[in-house]
Amino acid sequence: MTDRNQTLFDRAAQVIPGGVNSPVRAFRAVGGTPRFVQRAQGAYFWDANGQKYIDYIGSWGPMILGHGHPAVLEAVQKAALDGFSFGAPTEREIELAEEILKHVPSMEMVRLVSSGTEAGMSALRLARGATGRTKFIKFEGCYHGHADALLVKAGSGLATFGNPTSAGVPPEVVRDTLVLEYNNITALEEAFALHGKELACVMIEPIAGNMNFVRASVPFMTRCRELCTEHGALLVFDEVMSGFRVALGSAQSVYAKLIPGFKPDMTVLGKVIGGGMPLAAFGGPREIMRELAPTGPVYQAGTLSGNPVATACGLATLREIAKPGFWDALSARTQSLVDGLKGVAAHAGVPFSADCQGGMFGFFLLPELAQNYAQVMTSDSPKFNKLFHGLLDGGVYIAPALYEAGFVSAAHTEADIAETVRVAGEVFKTL
């Protein structure tokens, strides 16, 4: 039988670089043929051959309700009938902004944009403009989108400036980007000792989903907060992935329970707040946000920012996840998956560690949870690839890269979890 996924992939590669519009979709890390999605519904999607999969990517986070939630679909259809885009303000942008601010009290104002990259890039510019400083800290393994200053890897030594990770990024653009080891308090303190008064911000994924699933330790996050406050640098939480995904109050609400009075200075959001449509945001206190054009000197703009169809999708999604009981049910479902996978891995004698929060999970083919990027990369990549394809052949679709997180939606049933664990149990036996 013809594999339509391969046929489509070959055709796509003629007109789209690598056949994909985002590199991770090309399966380069795991090998094999990407699945071209024909349609999706609830916790499932069907590929070009009509093969059904239980979907644990959910568009890399946005589809927290599952695909095609009726309330979201109705809101999008209604909004579309009223117009696709105006380039002028609308009431629903206010409603979405108010809904976001209601659940993330560290922000008093928010600016809507169209992608996480745009939000992260703009937040960095605003942090630099608001502080009058250009140096900033990011952490190895954290991804904040593909803006030039953020495409950087650690230099040699603990507190040296970064080198570009991509062609086309001039070295001078990353000259002020300091890349440190995640969860390394010594490196953090050294960097602040050397550069504290020059630092505009520390940008961090509080739960690093771009390293699969690595939590910032409480001591480390406490020191980030203390040192930023002490030196006048802004603590910027990149919650594009974790925002409204790990908790209704995002990851910062998890840390606020662990660190009394904790809050970041700025927050970057995306994915869930758009419900699958191109929508992201960044926000913070009024005194910082009013530095943004048109009220302040930091320029930022976007033709489709606050798009009326995207805001309808995002608003309907946030209203659903704010309903009573939503998070207890989702968290329990995700925990059930993690516990099930741990059980079958142990039974097969496969080194395995996993963690989850709300609707986000991660696992490592390592005996202990990784605490930083270097540890993540000690994972057995060939073994992961075999696990990935075993699951895929069994109708279970996880991220095609060992450094990516997984996502459970409200549409995933206990039966889906049980089937996933059953398939994984069979695959673990072959590893």
Ligand code: KE4
């Ligand atoms: P986008 O520009 O892809 O909307 O968002 C960039 C971004 C920013 N910050 C964080 C924490 C993110 O996780 C992302 C994007 N995440 C990846 C998945 N690791 C998107 C998948 C892709 O690149 O195709």
